[in-house]
Amino acid sequence: SSPRWGCFRKLRTLEIVGATMRDAALKDAVAACPNLTDLALLGCDGVGSVSIELERLERCRLDFLGPGNCSLSLGSPRLEVLEIQGFSWIRVDGNHKLRSLCIAKNTARVYKVEMGRLADLEYLSLRGVQWSWGAVASVLQCASEVKHLVMKIEFCGDFDTLQPFPEVDLVEFFNSHQKLRKFEIHGAMFAALCQKNSLKKMKNCNDTADDFFEEICKFKYINHGRVLIE
Incomplete structure (x- = not known):
């Protein structure tokens, strides 16, 4: 069972490293700190679903281990910086102020990402072995105002079979991201952008x-x- 946390209303920064916890324990820990501005859960394991609702949260780093398909639901109207690793399903409430967004998945695949419009986004990094093309396309469409884009994804595909990337029109891509100033891209994705x-x-x-x-x-x-x- 979860420990009796009480309530830490004055706590602004919480960092947990290397913990194994269940969904309920994580939920109770976050709920006990309602006024956090900075949250970091690094190298953690054991959860299947992470749900975070914090009104004052501005910076969030979530790094979860394991090959499982973990889901994330996050809501914070003040959120500016988000770095997440290890999630297959990601939903961030569209009411945010994200300026920097990093999504990575070192094992398994990313199936779906819902972000809402990323109007204030300056930096976007997408990394991983395998992403659903629908997830990639969804993020890129929402991030049409991004200035610095990093894309290092090895393969596409919704199932176990690794698939190459579909054809992407390079001119159309840049026309839809006219504020882009710096673009770093993995070779396989560059090929998809350049040649059918x-x-x-x-x-x-x-x-x-x-x-x-x-x-x-x-x-x-x-x-x-x-x-x-x-």
């Missing part, structure tokens, strides 16, 4: 791979000083 079915072609044809590399070099040359490709 490029991943399949590159697997089967060295000549096509050479052509693709040439196109990348041209893209870098045309955008000298703005594009760095490693």
Whole structure:
């Protein structure tokens, strides 16, 4: 059973590291600190569902371990910075002030992300082995005003089979993110942005791979000083 927390109304910062806890224990711990502005749960394990509702929360870091499919529901009208790792289903109440958002999933996959419009977002990082393309597209659509975007996702797909990324029109992408100033992208996703079915072609044809590399070099040359490709 959960400990008897009492109520810590003056507590503004709470950090828990390496704890194994159940859903109810986590819920009770957060409820005991209603005026938090900073919350960090790092290297924690054991929960299946995380629900956080804090009116004053401004900065939140959630890092949960394990291969399981954990869900997150978060609501805070003052939230500005959110870093989360380990969740497959993510819902953040649209009433927020997010300026920085990082979502990562080192194991399993991200199925769904609901954020509402990210009008104030300046920095967005999406990382992981496998994301549903619907989740990726949803976040990018909400973050049309973002200035710095990092995308390092290896594969798509809603099931166990790892899938390449669908074709994405590069011009259309930049037209829909006109405030973008810095863009860091993993090679597989860059291929999806540049060339239809490029991943399949590159697997089967060295000549096509050479052509693709040439196109990348041209893209870098045309955008000298703005594009760095490693």
